[in-house]
Amino acid sequence: MLKYIISFFILINVVSVFSQKEKDTITTSTYGMKIGIDLSKQIRMLTESDYKGLVVVGDYRLLDKLFLAFEIGTEEKLIENEVLNFNTKGSFLKVGANYNVFNNFKDLENEIYVGFRMGSSKFEHQLNSFTIYNKDQYWSQNEINSTELFKSLTGTWFELIFGFNAEVFRNTYMGLSLRLKRLLSQKEPNNFRNLYIPGFNKVLENNKVGVGLTYTIQFQIPIYKKKKKSN
Amino acid sequence: MYKIKSIFLTILIFLFACEPDDICLSEIDDTPKLLIGFYDKNSGNLKEVENLKIQGLDNDQIYIFETIDSIGIPLINNKNLTTFNLTKNFEEDNVDSGNNDKMFVNYNPNWIYISRACGYITNYDIDNLIIENDIENWIIDSEIITYSIKDEENIHVKIYH
Numbered sequence: 001m002l003k004y005i006i007s008f009f010i011l012i013n014v015v016s017v018f019s020q021k022e023k024d025t026i027t028t029s030t031y032g033m034k035i036g037i038d039l040s041k042q043i044r045m046l047t048e049s050d051y052k053g054l055v056v057v058g059d060y061r062l063l064d065k066l067f068l069a070f071e072i073g074t075e076e077k078l079i080e081n082e083v084l085n086f087n088t089k090g091s092f093l094k095v096g097a098n099y100n101v102f103n104n105f106k107d108l109e110n111e112i113y114v115g116f117r118m119g120s121s122k123f124e125h126q127l128n129s130f131t132i133y134n135k136d137q138y139w140s141q142n143e144i145n146s147t148e149l150f151k152s153l154t155g156t157w158f159e160l161i162f163g164f165n166a167e168v169f170r171n172t173y174m175g176l177s178l179r180l181k182r183l184l185s186q187k188e189p190n191n192f193r194n195l196y197i198p199g200f201n202k203v204l205e206n207n208k209v210g211v212g213l214t215y216t217i218q219f220q221i222p223i224y225k226k227k228k229k230s231n
Numbered sequence: 232m233y234k235i236k237s238i239f240l241t242i243l244i245f246l247f248a249c250e251p252d253d254i255c256l257s258e259i260d261d262t263p264k265l266l267i268g269f270y271d272k273n274s275g276n277l278k279e280v281e282n283l284k285i286q287g288l289d290n291d292q293i294y295i296f297e298t299i300d301s302i303g304i305p306l307i308n309n310k311n312l313t314t315f316n317l318t319k320n321f322e323e324d325n326v327d328s329g330n331n332d333k334m335f336v337n338y339n340p341n342w343i344y345i346s347r348a349c350g351y352i353t354n355y356d357i358d359n360l361i362i363e364n365d366i367e368n369w370i371i372d373s374e375i376i377t378y379s380i381k382d383e384e385n386i387h388v389k390i391y392h
Binding site: 081082083084130131132133134135136138139141142144146191192193195205 | 253255259261262264287290292294305307308309313342343344345346347348349350351352353
């Protein structure tokens with residue numbers, strides 16, 4: 001993971017160095033809409049056999065530094081530990097904004113941004129089996145295979161984001177972001193807990209904080225150009 | 232740039248921090264046992280049962296062999312019936328020794344979610360407790376004090392002898 005982070009920093013630095021060699025000219029900046037996918041889900045699908053996910057990401061450049069952003073996706077995961085075995089599947093939507101704090105040289109369009117998202121998810125759990133916590137092992141019958149479906153569950157949360165997008169080719173961006181999340185509300189199942197929420201990720205039982213990571217590739221649809229404000 | 236890098240590293244550390252709720256702590260109460268107290272029929276006080284052997288039906292292991300006045304016995308989690316053989320005056324080197332009384336406990340198990348690490352526990356709703364009549368019962372009577380088995384704080388069943 002660190003490898004990607006470092007390479008992104010190098011990439012931004014290299015791009016900046018090249019730009020300084022150019023002559024001073026009046027430059028324009030492209031305003032448009034970016035759309036792409038979160039590749040981290042596809043990486044997870046390769047490394048975790050019991051995970052499926054697809055997330056479409058996008059943003060729209062509203063002002064010079066301000067981007068309206070959204071993410072829409074679906075996830076399915078089998079979670080298994082020593083005492084529980086269950087599937088969670090559902091879909092989610094996140095909307096929010098990014099604010100670019102990076103001053104680009106000339107006609108470059110890289111972003112280092114801070115942002116936020118409001119997330120909302122609808123999902124269900126299928127409990128496959130569980131173990132009865134019993135220190136006494138006299139009957140050694142603590143494994144219960146009883147399937148139960150917990151439907152129509154929901155969760156909402158807030159995310160704080162730090163990330164960057166680098167324009168690797170014209171109108172093609174690669175990005176990485178780290179997220180700190182806080183669960184705001186959830187509809188809990190009866191006699192079970194939301195241990196995983198699609199879009200939010202793993203939910204801890206004793207606090208409401210979660211973390212996340214995205215690794216995106218996005219393509220920009222240019223809509224109009226505007227003269228760039230001087231740096 | 233350095234400031235940004237430090238923010239970045241802080242969040243990264245957060246990402247890989249360990250998760251404390253993956254361990255089931257032993258302080259957490261597990262599935263309660265059925266607590267039985269042995270009482271004197273006349274005085275109503277706790278009275279020890281001499282050399283009592285308790286063994287579950289169809290279980291090769293002896294659960295306990297001791298002189299005691301109270302005991303917690305485990306019920307089967309996924310069935311409605313657990314049967315125990317309670318043998319008084321048992322002798323270790325003689326399998327058929329002592330006075331054996333058979334006890335049937337009928338109940339409904341309820342599985343209650345505890346946590347990610349501990350899973351579930353069982354609580355029991357007792358329907359009834361039957362002592363099988365034989366030629367010579369050492370158990371005179373039984374009385375269910377608590378029908379809902381949720382903890383091990385008080386005796387659930389009194390057995391008079």
